Amino acid sequence: MVSKVPEGWSRVTISDIISNQRDSLATKTLSQSRVLYFSIPIFDETGAPEIVDGSEIGSSKYKVPLDCVLLAKLNPRIPRVWRVQHSGERLAACSTEFWPLIPKSNNILLDFLKFTLESEAFLTNPLIAPASSTKSHQRIKRTSFEKYTFPLPPLPEQKKIAAILSSVDEAIEATEAVIEQTRTVKKGLLQELLTRGIGHTEFKKTAIGETPRSWRLSTLGDEFSSSSLKNGIYKPQDLYGSGTQIVRIDNYQNGEHLDSSKLRKVQLDPDEIESYELQHGDILINRVNSLSHLGKTTYISNLTERTVFESNMMRLRLPNNPTLSPEFIFLHLASDHIKSFFQGRAKKAVAQTSISQDDILAIPVTIPPKKEQDEICIIFDSIETILIRNNEQLHYLKTLKRGLLQDLLTGKVRVNTLDLPALLNAEAPAEAQAE
Structure with a gap:
């Protein structure tokens, strides 16, 4: 029911107010100049077009209008909506996986259209269901897209709605920038502290580089046995949805503590929960992935309920050892040096690579006295606290945007009743973290 x-x-209906400008550019035309190029990979990577030599573009593309919205028809469940305005000083082209959309009349603002196409109402509408059954190449059917209907307010309210949602986008981008900068600082500091330590003046050369003279060179296999390692559990997709929390490979960033607020649940037997349960101080290592992500590592702390881990990772649980900190070993595993080590030992198969428990045991480590291990971990705990706080704020802002898209684009909440500054300045509430 409408x-x-x-x-x-x-x-209104898309076909009544929006024109899909699929003006083709032949490779011969493209090859004659430098091109402002809009592609799906560059959208995912930076969100900004790149300038390329047109002769490097090997197939025909669509011409990008000066003022438009680009909607990616490929994999519509991953929203890729690009609000484009360019000067026209050079030829602008986009992948034919994009549709260049412009208004047919002046009764819709492109900024408002952009947010309409990002909304859950659009993305989950049956008309936008993929036309292809191939999982990695699902596409929106153009004829179905043109039949999509949505509520359209008068232009003044469109402008206000777009301004509000743009402000939320700016807050999201600013928070993402802070997170990225914090990760950059952490990465540089990790390299420094794992090779130079704290306050050392005397160093020695080892097989893995220069380290403080008082540190000892070892391997993880010298510090614990293979019984400390365990591969995760596989369960088919039809068992997901309820039950026990499970960590999947997309739930964490390399070198960061696990955020358990977004974990899925899976049905397990009591014996399976007992066997694969995680506890504070465990380390998870991704053992099957693309080469660039192989060995991705997270540290387990502050779990609020019983949690297990899936089969493409292994759990490292260090035995009680008064001279060795699990968190310090975790920092080692998250370093660029260990990433290179994993890549050098990776077993390659079709579209993926893997490492084994023997590879983990062979990892070389330099180990300072326990007191210095703890001091290094305290430094990184403070950085981790900043990352956690900003990730919680980012999650809150993205949840806020989803809610505003639903409420503002349907008129459920009107712009004159909204206190946006209060919403943007609010601390991330516990319920947003636990969504």
Whole structure:
């Protein structure tokens, strides 16, 4: 059933108000100049177009209008909506996986259209269901897209709605920038402290580089046995949805403590929970992945309920050892040096690589006295606290945006009743973290 729209709004169809400008550019035309190029990979990587030599573009593309919205038709469950304005000083082209959209009349703002195409109402509508059954190449059917209907407010309210949502986007981008900068600082500091330590003036050369003279060179296999390692559990997708929390490979960033607020659940037997349960101080290492992500590592702390881990990772649980900190070993495993070590020992198969428990045991480590291990871990705990706080704020802002998209684009909440500054300046609430 089509829902009612607020007084003064109308319900419109894409084909009535939007033109899909699929003007083709042949490779011969492209090869004659430098091109402002919009592609899906560059959208995912930076969100900004790149300038390329047109002769490097090996197939025809669409011309990008000066003022438009680019909507990616490929894999519509991953929203890729690009609000584009360019000067026209050079030829602009986009992948044919994008549709260049422009208004047919002046009754819709492109900024408002962008947010409409990012909304859950659009992404989950049956008309936008993929036209292909191939999982990695699902596409929106153009004829179905053109039939999509949505509520359209008058231009002044469109402008206000777009301004509000743009402000939330700016807050999201600013928070993401802080997180990225913090990760950069952490990475540089990790390299420094794992090779130079704290306050050392005397160093020695070892098989893995220069280290403080008082540190000892070892391997993980010298510090514990293979019984400290365990591969995770596999369960088919039809068992997911309820039960026990499970860590999957997309739940964490390399070198960061696990955020357990977004974990899925899976049905398990009591014996399986007992065998694969995680506890404080465990380390998870990704054992099967693409080469660039192989060995991705997270540290387990502050779990609020019983949690297990899936089969493409292994659990490292260090035995009680008064001279060795599990968190210090975790920092070693997250370093660029160990990433290179994993890549050198990776077993290659079709579209993926793997490492084994023997590879973990062979990892070379330099180990300072326990007191210095703890001091190094305290430094990184303070950085981790900053990352956790900013990730919680980012999650809150993204949840806020989803809610505003639903409420503002349907008229459920009107712009004149919204206190945006209060919402943007709010601390991330516990319920947002536990969503």
